[in-house]
Amino acid sequence: MSMNQQSLLPTLPVEIVYYICDCLDAKTILVSFRNICRRLRNIINNYDNYILDFKNTSQSDFRLISRLINPQRVKSLTLSQQTTTFDQTIFFDKQFHVKDFSRLHSLTLIGIKESRLRAVLKHINILSLVSFSLEIGEHKKQHDHVTATVLTSILTRASLRKLALNIEQNRIEAIEWPDPCTIEELKIDKCIGFDSIRRILHHLPRLKTLTIDCYSIKTIHPTNLTAYCQKLTSVSLEKLNMNIADLEFFLQSMPSLIDLKLTGNGNYFDGHRWEKFIQK
Missing domain, CATH: 3.40.50 (Rossmann fold)
Known part of the structure; x- marks a missing residue:
């Protein structure tokens, strides 16, 4: 980036800064873009349209972003169980408090353990969800009723419009x-x-x-x-x-x-x- 381009960034209108943020991933916003100058930092601190997609994220980046992000400013969240050595849901559970993600519109859980479902959802304001996608990677018989109960609870929320399920047939049939x-x-x-x-x-x-x-x-x-x-x-x-x-x-x-x-x-x-x- 040239010196002239760098000098223009701090003078951009707030709406343009937010538009740029909409085109960037969370790490770029939090680590790079926000730190260009004090004005941009102040503007971006109020940005509330973050899309966190941890599907192909390294363990180090996952921890970094989780520490920097304000969960109340996240619109969309994707958690994924990619490896057996690092369970994103465990760190997620430790890092955030109950109902921290109060404005979340979209939640996608990929390949997570059935036993971790409730631990993740306690951090989410289910009332704000418009879209929910669930793929269970490890089913346990003792949790089949729990999963159906959780899904039934989510479905009663008037805001929900989109639902995607990749879970065992008996779990689907048990949903009320x-x-x-x-x-x-x-x-x-x-x-x-x-x-x-x-x-x-x-x-x-x-x-x-x-x-x-x-x-x-x-x-x-x-x-x-x-x-x-x-x-x-x-x-x-x-x-x-x-x-x-x-x-x-x-x-x-x-x-x-x-x-x-x-x-x-x-x-x-x-x-x-x-x-x-x-x-x-």
Whole structure:
């Protein structure tokens, strides 16, 4: 960076400084950008749009950022259990206090131990969450009820709009979905049966986007789901293993469908048949 460019930075309007911060990672903001001059430090100390993604972060950087960050100014947080030698959730639990992350809108937990779920969530103001993504890397039978209870609690929060789950099927089936639930975007990466899908859809009148693993769904029960799928506009069905007739019956329940993605084994690419189906 030239001397002229450096001299311009301290004079930038606050809005421009915040825009620049939106384009930088947390470490760059906290370690480099904030320390250019006193004015920038004062401005950035009030910046409240941090996105902390620790998915590919070294242990040293994780500790550094955790010490420097003001958790009340974090909008999005991703924790990941990448190695067996360093558990991010343990250090996270020690570093922060209960409800420290009071303004968090998005929380993503990747590969974490099921036994650590509650320890992480006690630092989060669940009321502020708009998006929650959970992938359990190590399941324990003694925690299956705990996980379902925690998820049920999160789902009762009126602010939640997006949910992604990669957990064992029995955990998903044990969730008590509120009626009605405010979820608009749902992704389930573990295969679940059609009865479970039907039960979940029954509680999601606002659902617009659905992504599910369909591997275990061989047949579709002749149940009209139209009442539950009125607002569905985007559907992704992965690992499909059902016959085309059952698939068509399922899709007939989605009158507002605009985007459809299918992956799996089967005769799903008959253009003439799809043309006739769409024209019905």
